[in-house]
Amino acid sequence: MEQLMELTDPEYVRKFQRLCGIIMKEKNTGSGSVRQTGNGALTQKSCCRYQQREDEHDATSRSSQKCQNNCEKNNNDVSKFDMGGVQAGYRNGYSSHHQHDDSTRDLVNGVWNKVLTSALGSGPPVDDRYVEYEIRYKSLYYLAKMGAFLGEEQFFLIFFPFVVWNLDSVLGRETIMVWFAVMYLGQASKDFLNVPRPPSPPVVCLEGKHLDESAMPSTHAMVGTAMPVVLTVLTCTRYQCSYLLVGSVAVLWCALVCLSRLYLGVHTILDVLCGFISSIVICAVMIPCLPNLDYYQQHHAFAPLVILIAGISLCTICYPTTEKHGAKAKAVEIVSVTTGICVGLWINYQLGFVTEPHEPMPYQITAPTLKWTALTLCRFVCGSAVLGVGYILVKTLSVRFFSMYFGLDKVDERHPSVRMAHKFVTYFVIGFMTTCGAPMFVFKALGIERISAFYECY
Numbered sequence: 001m002e003q004l005m006e007l008t009d010p011e012y013v014r015k016f017q018r019l020c021g022i023i024m025k026e027k028n029t030g031s032g033s034v035r036q037t038g039n040g041a042l043t044q045k046s047c048c049r050y051q052q053r054e055d056e057h058d059a060t061s062r063s064s065q066k067c068q069n070n071c072e073k074n075n076n077d078v079s080k081f082d083m084g085g086v087q088a089g090y091r092n093g094y095s096s097h098h099q100h101d102d103s104t105r106d107l108v109n110g111v112w113n114k115v116l117t118s119a120l121g122s123g124p125p126v127d128d129r130y131v132e133y134e135i136r137y138k139s140l141y142y143l144a145k146m147g148a149f150l151g152e153e154q155f156f157l158i159f160f161p162f163v164v165w166n167l168d169s170v171l172g173r174e175t176i177m178v179w180f181a182v183m184y185l186g187q188a189s190k191d192f193l194n195v196p197r198p199p200s201p202p203v204v205c206l207e208g209k210h211l212d213e214s215a216m217p218s219t220h221a222m223v224g225t226a227m228p229v230v231l232t233v234l235t236c237t238r239y240q241c242s243y244l245l246v247g248s249v250a251v252l253w254c255a256l257v258c259l260s261r262l263y264l265g266v267h268t269i270l271d272v273l274c275g276f277i278s279s280i281v282i283c284a285v286m287i288p289c290l291p292n293l294d295y296y297q298q299h300h301a302f303a304p305l306v307i308l309i310a311g312i313s314l315c316t317i318c319y320p321t322t323e324k325h326g327a328k329a330k331a332v333e334i335v336s337v338t339t340g341i342c343v344g345l346w347i348n349y350q351l352g353f354v355t356e357p358h359e360p361m362p363y364q365i366t367a368p369t370l371k372w373t374a375l376t377l378c379r380f381v382c383g384s385a386v387l388g389v390g391y392i393l394v395k396t397l398s399v400r401f402f403s404m405y406f407g408l409d410k411v412d413e414r415h416p417s418v419r420m421a422h423k424f425v426t427y428f429v430i431g432f433m434t435t436c437g438a439p440m441f442v443f444k445a446l447g448i449e450r451i452s453a454f455y456e457c458y
Helices: 002-008 010-019 040-054 062-076 103-120 138-149 153-167 169-193 219-238 243-263 269-299 303-315 326-350 370-405 416-446 451-455
Strands: 022-028 129-135
Touching (some): 010 022, 138 243, 153 370, 153 416, 169 269, 169 326, 169 416, 370 416
Antiparallel strands (some): 022 129
């Protein structure tokens, strides 16, 4: 157990970064909480990071939101970063005054605080240093950023609609089921365990967009493992293809995402390892059940009701914390978009839009033609436009409605309750439009529908 806990040591991450050409140079700036570097905005970012956690209990504070926006704006600088140290009892580099009532979670946090105290030592949460660093191998930096993008929301919003609309809806929706499981369990585990990010310094943090979340397990590592594994199994089952080629792509995908978390300095080795192992376990449990789950959500008369109740429960009573912060908002997005996708699939089958396939598996993969490429581009552009317009319209209306429903004096998208409620409604509609609205109505009306999509059903 002690050897396993050694993997939380940030020095291992620092050595990996040094191996990849990230050279850190430290300069003392004297005492005081306000420090001048060559870039005033970076100094403000470090102060903001700690002020954000101190104001976390007041989620409606405008100063806290402004601070968070300034932090996110300054995270894109890759040549100089202002960083503060972290000690035990501080989550993700932020001082935390929130106390949990759950004795089990307190016990877990106590164990981790003891481990981190041993690994990091004691000291003030912010040291009076700023860190300059040099990236010697730019190609590795951009490769790591690409690996990080494979675990981001933007990638999912591009990848899943493209697969459902243009390639194979069965492949897409069954991958989404596993994606939902690993992402939700990952986000919930983060909020339950409350394991802090590796401190900076000694680690050079090159990504700041997820610093408000806990570290373990790495959801990037989880989804970066689960998606290629599921796609490999489903592709080799449904199509005549080279196992070696598909498996090699899956290994490269997984390695790129997992190693990018260490390179960017946002996870320890144990965070990534836990994400990888838990994802493999989830895949081993879920993949054999995917056909039955897919059949149920399309054929059972009460499937939409069960799915909707389960989705709301996962976002409320089943989630391990009642705090309405960024990590929970992301979990709400994951649950709601999956709920919308499942309801859309049920409507497609019940209205007779899809039927069972006439040809047995495995199918033969044909080379793309010019016509197929043109139709694919048209479907993706038109579908993306529909999702974009739907997102803006539903978000605007739902924010206004829930602001009125919760008795606010004016429309406030940042209000915690309004934020969670409008995200559930908005992303539910996005999921529904992805599987039902766009392919079954818009594409058919424009004459650009994919004929095989009407036969992709169990």
